[in-house]
Amino acid sequence: MNTVLALWIRGLKAFIRNKTGLIFSLIFPFFFVYVFGAIFKNDFIENPIAYMLSGVIITTVFESSLNLASSTVDDMVSGFMKEVLVSPAKRIAVAMGQILSAATVSTLQGILILVIGLFIGIKFTHWTTPLYILISMISIGIVFSGVGLFMATKVRNGQTFQIVKTAVTMPLTFLSGAYIPLSMLPGTLRYVAYINPMTYATAFFRMIVLEKTNLSAVELVKEGLAIDINGFIVTPVMSFALILIIGLVFLLLSTISFVKTDFSRLNRSATDANALWG
């Protein structure tokens, strides 16, 4: 338990100390809100700023938690993972610590955007809403931290990893309905969106932020908060269940993979960081 706590604190410290990273992580979301909010102003969305913000918040949580992959790879390259792995600390505790710290950092980033959002257009009428928001951010943070850690254990080449990561996160973000409403996507891309877990996370989260929990399924589809796959309506509740299932699978996979990963391949030379993954 101590190991989990120590790694959790380490992750938080790194987040707080990286001031530049923090500022940029706030600039980008508002840039997106401004740009996409202006482009996709349409009649059936009553509060475009809140609509965009909710998407941006959840995307930030998603990207930030997936970043655990990068920071774990950094820990391997810097050698810190090696220090952890020759110690008697339990690997499963190390995995848990990493996931929890990433989930916490991503939730904190989400909260920061949310707080700024409160001044520019988000309004809550129920006191329970912030609570639900917090719970969903934490859950989605944990789910994608698990995915991130799983990616990190599969990495063999530090440089291709960065490219693969961008190639995976970009489409998942843009085809999730967070920035661009699904109804505006061409047919083929819409099918890609249907198999994108982020689509469901976004729909569910947006419903909570916009406080539309009382709407009927048909109304939800109309507002882009439920997904209609050829007549089959995935309600936000189903979406959340789906995310949790994906999360559980990846938590299990990443933990097993992290415990089992043969770090004997980690052979680093000071001059050639690439040799580590070769």
Next chain:
Amino acid sequence: MTPIIEVKNFTKRYGDFTAVNDISFSVEEGTIFAFLGPNGAGKSTTINTLCTIFEKTSGTLFIDGKDVTDQKSEVRAAIGVVFQDSTLDAKMTIEENLKMHCVFYHIPKKEVEERIQFVLKLVDLLGERKKPVGALSGGMKRRVEIARGLIHYPKVLFLDEPTTGLDPQTRAHIWEYIIKLQKERNITIFLTTHYMEEAEICNKIAIIDGGTIVAHDTPYALKKMYTKDKAYIATKDETKLEQLLVQYDLEYVKKDGYYKVEAENLDRLLQVLSIHKEDITNIEIRKGTFNDVFLEITGKKIREED
């Protein structure tokens, strides 16, 4: 007395390539043991297997009576490791690195502060404890790593090339710490190096080449066995000296104006010198070095640039 490290018939293969081939050795508690060899000889493979990072292919490896393969946690708790490359957390301070290490090694909370003071004092870094590791010099980082490797009071400290890439002064300091440790705390130190002069400080040396141990003894015994003192003679009359050397059956090599003669047949050499003394312009006796030992045993110099 049972040895603290015991390796029997250890072999490690990567596919078709045999990195370490059937080696056996043991290390007595409280001694400094050096693994010597050129790059790619199998030094790091052996040290990494002893540290529970690599899996062996066959053989048995025991540290403090615990099996390196089956009792990983126990072995890990009993050893401290300083790798060739830094494994510090560059974003954190020295103190934070040490504290994190204490958590991993389950050190009781109330002892942590005392231990941090002890190890930092040992490596003269008590004043820098709040500094971020990323801002330290290479030598300071190495000292932090040594301090960290000791904070859980290991029985064996592994040092993989602890002084590579450091300037001579820092290297000397690192060695001071190592010797102090061995004397004061009776820690067994297992190190690899390719600096010959460092090997001479150790109690026992194993020379490894091409995955096998080619020599294993005290530095004194190895030197006695494999090196000879040499006389370097410069003369005004080269033909005369060459004649004399042939006459007294002394083998010589001429290089850079000097005649290099092995000093093992001292009587005959002295006779030559006394006959020839009028013409000698310079004479120098050189003791055998560890480089000679290495050259003699493996047929190659340990580093190409030497």
